[in-house]
Amino acid sequence: MKRIIKFISFLFSTFLIFFLHSFIFLALPFPFYQINLVFIVVVLMVIWYEAGWVVWYAFLLFLLLDFYSALPFGITLFSGTMSALIIFYLYLNIFTNKSWYGVLALAFLGLIVFRFIYIILIFLDSLIFGKEFGIISQDLFRLISWEIFLTVATLGIIFILLTKFTKRLNSIMIKT
């Protein structure tokens, strides 16, 4: 019974995060729709659960996002899941202290890795299939900067609020 409840809540939370992400993207004005909620959830889950299955959960979330992508299938999925894996390793080996600045640095680096892999894959796609590679421009870097700034800022606010209500994210409570 416990497993069934866990499975249902897992599915429910996945769809809920997806719909919240779509709400932010569709309803908020520029530049606020650049907030990457899926990424915020992935970073928070890595810190909260400290478990490898979070990477597979990220895989599922980015798979759903890929269904709504105008780009060739797999670009969002690969760049998202790989950046989740890198975030997980960075958390386990470098940003281990659960401090607010560590969390922000984790999200900052994770987003840079995410967009870096994303652009490389679009470049490879245009190279292999002879498409025009028109994505690199000043506007792109402006949009990426907005995305990083707003996502990291939102994550920072959520993290600070969470530390007020739970001890699990407190830096004193690190498991050794």
Add this chain to the structure above:
Amino acid sequence: MEKTKKKTIIAVSFVILVTILLHFSGWLSPLENRIKNILNMGVGYIYKFNLNVNEQQNQTLVCPDLQTELNKLKIDKAKLAIIEEENKQLRDQLNFFENKQIKHTGAQVIGRDFEPFSSSIILNKGLKDGVQEGNPVVASGGVLVGKIIKSEDTTSVVRLINDNQSRIAGTLTNKDTSIGLVEGGYGISVHMNLIPQNETINIGDTVITSGLEAGIPRGLLIGTVESVEKEPYQPFQKAILQPLSNLNKLFLVSVITQVDED
């Protein structure tokens, strides 16, 4: 530890690659379609809700005492405005296609794609309805809004004309009937490039499709010239366009599935 990391990275990459292969081979389609049907309901509702809220925000508050009544009326008015707009769009689309040798199918916008660097919409029609990659998509009055870039069984993705990867052959309705390339800029702007320097462009000139692209008939409206960028050392001039359709509020569109070349 390093070995475990390598193994994990390889395992994750392998699963992603298998998923991509299954997707392109079509084996994943039944499951994908079921998940998409569930997601489309929610995303469609959010998209429509957003249009509704925008409509309400356009109306101003008059009397604080009648707040509740006013809010209810505002909701009704917004709903009515949407229905009226839908009706107008459908009538315009019918008028446009009358007496034209064009096969088309009506479609509803059920959402936008979630890529922050592109500008695309998702339609509730796909391969089963004859919608194919490259088909032009028009809004009311025959205004071109984009081209189909991805078509699946029951849904399709339209790259809007303001997407930075959008390229459409256009013609200006000036005395030179200048030909150029209409390009988008990250959902923010639309401009027409490659117009020869010696040709005259006037503010307000209309840009239409040139008919030089296969599958896109000549004469579909794109936009009007808002400003012109002309540098003496450049071989071409550039016209900044104002699209004739509000690309953020699309709800009903038509996909041109076949053009009779006669």
